[in-house]
Amino acid sequence: MNPEEAQQIRLLKWLDGRLSNPEGKVVERELRESPEARAALRRLAEEAVMLADVERIAVARRVEDPWPHVTRQPTPYGRWAAAAFLLLGLLGAGVGILRLREGRREVARVVRVTGASGVFGARGSLEQPLPAGIRLRSGDMIETRSCDSWVELELRDGSRLTVAGHSLLRLLEPLAGSGRASLVRGTLWYRPASNQASSTWVVETPAARVESGRAQFDVQASANQTLLRVNSGEARITHRLASLPVVVSNGFQASLDLAGRTPTRAEPQPAHVGHWRCDLDAGTSVILGRWLPSGAGERVRLGAQPLLWPLPDAPPLMLHAVSVSALQTVGIPVELRTGARVRFQGRTSRSSSVRFGFSTQRMQGVFSGKFEVDVPSGDLGRVGDAWTVDLPLAEFHPLHPELSESPVGLELGDIYALTVNLDAGLEVHCIEILEP
Amino acid sequence: MKLSEDIILQTLLEARTRLSAAIWLVVRDTHGAEDIFQETTLKAMRGSATFESEAALLSWAFITARRQGIDWLRKHQRESVGLGEGVLELLDREWQTDAPASGPRLDALAECLEQQPDAARELIRLRYHDGFGCDAVAARIGIGLEAVYQRLSRAHRSLRLCVEGKLANVREDLP
Numbered sequence: 001m002n003p004e005e006a007q008q009i010r011l012l013k014w015l016d017g018r019l020s021n022p023e024g025k026v027v028e029r030e031l032r033e034s035p036e037a038r039a040a041l042r043r044l045a046e047e048a049v050m051l052a053d054v055e056r057i058a059v060a061r062r063v064e065d066p067w068p069h070v071t072r073q074p075t076p077y078g079r080w081a082a083a084a085f086l087l088l089g090l091l092g093a094g095v096g097i098l099r100l101r102e103g104r105r106e107v108a109r110v111v112r113v114t115g116a117s118g119v120f121g122a123r124g125s126l127e128q129p130l131p132a133g134i135r136l137r138s139g140d141m142i143e144t145r146s147c148d149s150w151v152e153l154e155l156r157d158g159s160r161l162t163v164a165g166h167s168l169l170r171l172l173e174p175l176a177g178s179g180r181a182s183l184v185r186g187t188l189w190y191r192p193a194s195n196q197a198s199s200t201w202v203v204e205t206p207a208a209r210v211e212s213g214r215a216q217f218d219v220q221a222s223a224n225q226t227l228l229r230v231n232s233g234e235a236r237i238t239h240r241l242a243s244l245p246v247v248v249s250n251g252f253q254a255s256l257d258l259a260g261r262t263p264t265r266a267e268p269q270p271a272h273v274g275h276w277r278c279d280l281d282a283g284t285s286v287i288l289g290r291w292l293p294s295g296a297g298e299r300v301r302l303g304a305q306p307l308l309w310p311l312p313d314a315p316p317l318m319l320h321a322v323s324v325s326a327l328q329t330v331g332i333p334v335e336l337r338t339g340a341r342v343r344f345q346g347r348t349s350r351s352s353s354v355r356f357g358f359s360t361q362r363m364q365g366v367f368s369g370k371f372e373v374d375v376p377s378g379d380l381g382r383v384g385d386a387w388t389v390d391l392p393l394a395e396f397h398p399l400h401p402e403l404s405e406s407p408v409g410l411e412l413g414d415i416y417a418l419t420v421n422l423d424a425g426l427e428v429h430c431i432e433i434l435e436p
Numbered sequence: 437m438k439l440s441e442d443i444i445l446q447t448l449l450e451a452r453t454r455l456s457a458a459i460w461l462v463v464r465d466t467h468g469a470e471d472i473f474q475e476t477t478l479k480a481m482r483g484s485a486t487f488e489s490e491a492a493l494l495s496w497a498f499i500t501a502r503r504q505g506i507d508w509l510r511k512h513q514r515e516s517v518g519l520g521e522g523v524l525e526l527l528d529r530e531w532q533t534d535a536p537a538s539g540p541r542l543d544a545l546a547e548c549l550e551q552q553p554d555a556a557r558e559l560i561r562l563r564y565h566d567g568f569g570c571d572a573v574a575a576r577i578g579i580g581l582e583a584v585y586q587r588l589s590r591a592h593r594s595l596r597l598c599v600e601g602k603l604a605n606v607r608e609d610l611p
Binding site for chain 1: 460464469520531560570586
């Protein structure tokens with residue numbers, strides 16, 4: 001190793017905080033006394049910021065490519081014009097804005113929609129229902145309104161973002177080469193592009209900031225809590241009031257409470273279970289429903305909540321639904337196993353068929369569709385009496401068989417019961433997944 | 437004579453690499469350095485201070501940016517690299533009298549970076565763009581920490597030689 005290389009490695013270690021105290025003092029003395037050492041440090045620092053600039057320009061150029069856009073073929077970097085692109089961004093509008101900006105960009109394209117959903121345009125427009133194929137710009141906000149809806153987005157770098165039912169997601173202006181979105185509530189799955197061209201993605205939630213490059217992860221967010229699960233790669237999560245992120249690796253998760261005082265730690269994702277019983281107690285994560293006074297036979301009653309399901313070229317449907325998040329309730333993934341049954345206990349005060357359903361994702365993977373079954377009113381017994389329905393998994397139909405034809409082997413997401421149009425006074429008292 | 441906003445902006449943009457590098461030495465985060473550079477520029481253009489000369493502006497900018505860098509460290513609860521005030525002032529002074537890193541230099545660096553092997557590019561991206569410490573870089577690409585320092589050092593050297601070669605060619609090509 002020549003002296004120049006030795007000096008540079010010493011500086012790199014020093015900048016990285018890796019030198020011992022005595023070694024650091026030697027470097028400092030050298031810098032104080034030697035103009036050559038200072039020149040080497042200045043050169044290193046200049047190269048660091050210029051190299052970051054070059055990467056930023058490369059990311060900005062990738063973002064500017066038209067659809068479809070996902071290749072990582074080396075293209076010659078621009079001449080000074082490319083740098084001027086950054087500088088023009090810096091110049092902003094007149095003397096004002098020193099940020100890289102160029103109006104609202106197209107940041108995503110809707111590739112698949114199911115169920116009730118809408119998009120609130122940043123400039124006040126409203127598209128309801130959300131049409132597949134529509135291009136979304138920063139500032140646009142997607143709402144998946146019903147428990148059986150979901151939306152899949154293709155991001156500019158080819159990554160996919162799936163938004164689960166009853167979620168609210170706002171797309172934000174990319175910053176420093178990172179795509180950004182604010183998950184106000186609900187669940188999303190992020191899957192990076194397979195061509196290794198994914199840029200960094202940031203998901204802001206009310207409680208945390210999640211940052212990821214080429215990780216596959218899912219985030220569940222409410223007003224106070226955020227759960228990040230990483231299934232491949234590595235992501236970082238930072239509490240809103242903290243500055244140091246927690247690194248969450250493949251197979252790990254981090255749960256974060258807005259009011260939590262203790263630092264978040266990444267923990268191995270718990271082993272999945274095959275049995276789950278939800279008595280709708282205080283720890284239940286209710287997505288849709290309203291609590292009813294306890295009755296003669298039932299300690300807890302969760303009543304259906306009305307919500308509109310907009311339809312294209314037709315009046316919207318009114319749903320009355322109860323929905324619960326399995327993972328957020330139990331904190332452990334629930335696996336739907338061969339021969340398992342889904343048991344609902346509840347009541348209807350008017351004669352109506354009831355639709356039962358659940359969403360799934362692959363174990364440590366991405367969204368894998370919803371499954372539903374309609375139970376006629378006659379099978380629920382006498383109107384007004386409490387009923388128990390035991391539904392084998394095989395009776396549930398896939399809403400999107402292209403994702404998965406069977407729920408067996410998948411992880412349970414949200415689970416729901418609803419009536420369509422008629423308010424049948426649906427209430428749920430207990431939900432259970434029974435192992436064979 | 438008071439510098440106009442146009443001249444302030446032009447002067448600070450010309451000094452951008454040097455100023456950002458000085459900030460980076462304090463915060464060791466390229467995105468943080470970029471933010472502070474922008475804040476400093478805004479402050480220079482909108483603030484109450486007036487500048488009689490470009491040298492006065494640069495002197496003010498280096499001091500202001502350094503202070504903002506220290507605030508940034510506090511806000512992000514990060515440790516300072518521990519450079520004494522005296523050394524920082526020496527570095528700033530030398531930066532202020534230095535020739536600016538020109539556009540062609542950045543252009544040449546971009547071209548040289550393209551010619552680097554993928555592994556070297558990845559290393560540089562992780563360290564300087566994504567802002568990972570060398571231990572995190574080592575873990576990500578599956579090599580030892582010492583190897584990261586060595587490869588990073590070689591990448592810097594290789595890029596430097598490449599850039600100097602390209603700039604020399606540009607000078608020879610001039611009419």
